[in-house]
Amino acid sequence: MEFIAKTGDLEKLTSACLVVAVGEKGQLSAAATAIDKLAGGLISRVLKAGDIKGKYGQSLMLHGLTGIKAERVLLVGTQQCDKAIKQADFIKVARATAAAIKQAGCKDATLALLGQAVDGADDYWKARQLLQATGESNYQFNQLKSEKGPKTLPLRKVTVLTENRSQTGQAKRAAEHAQAIVSGIHTARDLGNLPGNICTPSYLATRAKNLAKKNPKLSCKVLDEKQMKALGMHSLLSVSAGSAEGAKLITMEYKGGKKGDRPIVLLGKGITFDSGGISLKPGAGMDEMKFDMCGAASVMGAMTTLCEMGLPINVVGMIASAENMPGPSATKPGDVITSMSGKTIEVLNTDAEGRLVLCDALTYAERFKPAAVVDIATLTGACIVALGHHISGLISNNDALADKLTAAGISAADQAWRLPMNDDYQKQLDSNFADIANIGGPGAGTITAGCFLARFAEKFDWAHLDIAGTAWHSGAKKGASGRPVALLSQFLLDSAA
Known part of the structure; x- marks a missing residue:
């Protein structure tokens, strides 16, 4: 279009x-x-x-x-x-x-x-x-149907009519940005809507490599399980332990800014299917757990938008991807694992797996000396209880970063709402057997999940977007929403400006 x-x-x-x-x-x-x-x-x-x-x-x-x-x-x-x-x-x-x-x-x-x-x-x-x-x-998603009907919808061109030439400059810039943002949103929706037997960690890695091949400012590196094990990423690997699908840590480096400029890191949770592991989810609605990689999809979407806009900024897009299954080698409740940071984690619930892949990725992100790190994840059902399906949750260790993301969400009509994070909540993650537990009990689940991640983000400005309530629609309109690509794109636009 x-x-x-x-x-x-x-x-x-x-x-x-x-x-x-x-x-x-x-x-x-x-x-x-x-x-x-x-x-x-x-x-x-x-x-x-x-x-x-x-x-x-x-x-x-x-x-x-x-x-x-x-x-x-x-x-x-x-x-x-x-x-x-x-x-x-x-x-x-x-x-x-x-x-x-x-x-x-x-x-x-x-x-x-x-x-x-x-x-x-x-x-x-x-x-x-x-x-x-x-x-x-x-937008339509019909590529998996045997009778697809029309391959594309009929709309080919949309024109914004300006009343005078003084409006045309702003409108043209808006058209360029909207074109790129819509491209990113459609990318995220396509990835989210693909089933788990197609969209695996390896598939996401291939898509990232293909994006890099098309864009000279973008490079891609993929770590496999052997390489992650050598780095000590036992927390991330504990999630894929029960699956036949190998985990992948995908890194896309976009170099549009000056050589010495510190990059913004966007980190997406890429659980391509989440059964809950040994802490098995209820069967009803489990098909929607293919959407548990929508954080990763939003990073792919934002990187697509970034490449199309060609912003003068350095950005690293990271995807921590695994499949969470209850196989014979799966992590068990009560197991203690050691993260890349050296911190030990007691896994009280294997269905709280997103934070286990993200925490090692956050430690890995330190090597980029980031100006800021924003992770995006369908992390907690508690966020849906708190904010419904309209607004994403936001937790941060830096007020200025949180304010920028909030403002970007308002401008992009893709809002996020900041939740608190302090030591009272951190105490809920205490463990008798390890440095930290992976869940903090029934109260304030979204906040304690953020508190968990914050322990691995102490060396940089960091924010966490919980998109569990906004990443997809259920019911008759079931499908990925493409959020928060618009928010992330506006954040990058503002940062570049």
């Missing part, structure tokens, strides 16, 4: 679908007013008849309007197109617009919505949200 920003006359515009805004009390945006005059007042009559009320996200498709070349005109409600609306409401408008375009099967669309004022948002933000929503909506 191609994203474009341009200015032009509405009556001369050739498009399969032209989108304009209408308000709740019969108000018309400037673009809608112009179309209304060209079409002999048709839009005004439709509003007066009550066919569309103009509320946020309502839409109505009109066909065959006279006086214009566009095949269709999509009316989208913004409730008050003569006043500024909230950012959250504009995002509703963007997503409703995207859904209506997809349902109509348009081959291209032109969005004349930049005239809508939005609190605290410029034309760049508005254009990016419109294009990103349309791009995300234009």
